[in-house]
Amino acid sequence: MDEVSALGWAHLAAGAAAMVGAVEASGRSLAGFVRSPLAVALAYFGFAFLIVPGLNLLFGVSFWQSSYRPDSVERSLWLSLAFVALVAAGYRCTAPAQGGASSNLRPVGEPGWTVAAVALALLGLAGLALLGRSVLEAGGLANYFLLRNTLAAGEGPSLILAALWQAMPALILAEVLARRRASLPAGRWRLAFFSALAVAVAAGLFQGSRTKALYPLLAAGMVWIALQPGELPRRVKLALLGSVAGLALVGGVLGIARESVAAGRVVQSEAFAGPRLVTEAFREYENLWYLLDHEARLKPLGGSTFLAGFVFWVPRSIWPDKPLGGGPDFVNFIWPWGYEPGRKDNRSSITPGLMAEGFMNFGAPGVLLAGGFYGLLLGLLARVWTRSRSAAMAGLAVCLSLRWAEFLGMEFFGGLFNLLSVALPFLVAWAAEARLGGRPVAEAGQGG
Numbered sequence: 001m002d003e004v005s006a007l008g009w010a011h012l013a014a015g016a017a018a019m020v021g022a023v024e025a026s027g028r029s030l031a032g033f034v035r036s037p038l039a040v041a042l043a044y045f046g047f048a049f050l051i052v053p054g055l056n057l058l059f060g061v062s063f064w065q066s067s068y069r070p071d072s073v074e075r076s077l078w079l080s081l082a083f084v085a086l087v088a089a090g091y092r093c094t095a096p097a098q099g100g101a102s103s104n105l106r107p108v109g110e111p112g113w114t115v116a117a118v119a120l121a122l123l124g125l126a127g128l129a130l131l132g133r134s135v136l137e138a139g140g141l142a143n144y145f146l147l148r149n150t151l152a153a154g155e156g157p158s159l160i161l162a163a164l165w166q167a168m169p170a171l172i173l174a175e176v177l178a179r180r181r182a183s184l185p186a187g188r189w190r191l192a193f194f195s196a197l198a199v200a201v202a203a204g205l206f207q208g209s210r211t212k213a214l215y216p217l218l219a220a221g222m223v224w225i226a227l228q229p230g231e232l233p234r235r236v237k238l239a240l241l242g243s244v245a246g247l248a249l250v251g252g253v254l255g256i257a258r259e260s261v262a263a264g265r266v267v268q269s270e271a272f273a274g275p276r277l278v279t280e281a282f283r284e285y286e287n288l289w290y291l292l293d294h295e296a297r298l299k300p301l302g303g304s305t306f307l308a309g310f311v312f313w314v315p316r317s318i319w320p321d322k323p324l325g326g327g328p329d330f331v332n333f334i335w336p337w338g339y340e341p342g343r344k345d346n347r348s349s350i351t352p353g354l355m356a357e358g359f360m361n362f363g364a365p366g367v368l369l370a371g372g373f374y375g376l377l378l379g380l381l382a383r384v385w386t387r388s389r390s391a392a393m394a395g396l397a398v399c400l401s402l403r404w405a406e407f408l409g410m411e412f413f414g415g416l417f418n419l420l421s422v423a424l425p426f427l428v429a430w431a432a433e434a435r436l437g438g439r440p441v442a443e444a445g446q447g448g
Contacts, residue, residue, distance in 0.1 A: 080285075
């Protein structure tokens, strides 16, 4: 067995261990899995950063360059293992002592909840309307896919408003389930759920983002599982597993198709060879390999890409030297001057992933620090579920958990942006829940 194959099998073994950790964190229950932020994060990390690279090493698949030095891949593996260990340790420091699900999750009630949901929906539609000019300015679908990140620059408020639709279907579904369990009318809420789901998926496709198109489906499924009163039958679990696998395949197809349209070429059959169709959507692991392979020319950024996430709201016209996010900085590391603010022919931003972004800023210690802080915040997120009284609040906790797992494969700037898109509905649910007080379900749900 050659060295590359040995590293591939080592990645697969580590990924299997992470999956076992996810099963243990879930209490060996599917409902427990979606209710546990640690289980979701471990499963995502194990698949995207350990199993996928293992498969690609065995099949000889790579994206940024044809091959990597074995010592770079091995160092990346050790950093990944240290990262995930610190995530688990940080989680244990801040997570609640008992992670059991909340009982008596209630509908929020009327009429305030309807007003809040309609207001969120209208804000989201306003954001989509404002983004429509990006498609018109692009001069065609191919140019839009090629320049979508550049065209969206400076449209932060519009993007956040449009992204409100990402959590809306799951938020409404939680209310539907709670009302049904309380024997309250839920017909119009059910109609609102399917309408919001259709709009959310269409909005993601409109923005050329497979993540935004598939997230509402996955989030709604996880909320449905989390709010079930008991464990699901085996056949339902198998059907859900098949659905997730189907979504992964759809994500791969959409990614390949998008790149082909942007490049103005027909999709080639080679794009679907080996594991590429499944692994194409999870290539962020390779960014750390690339950084380690070219470490000699890496100049640590000292935290500037993390700062960019907190100051995104400051217009660049006021702060011309405002730091770039991790995606543009990684583009410039691969292709010097490939991305420059305000230029219309920029290369599309590349999502570095949390580990690679930590390395870009502080080297190997940055990877370890990122793991520790991520775990601490993950534990705090677990407390949201255990303290939820309404189904809507619990549903939003699940949405945040999924977004937080996704954070592992994003840049800090984009990850923080996605959290903000869930935060506004989250705060609305929290405010609506506060008015429940100690009222019984029937009283809380009157007017529906």
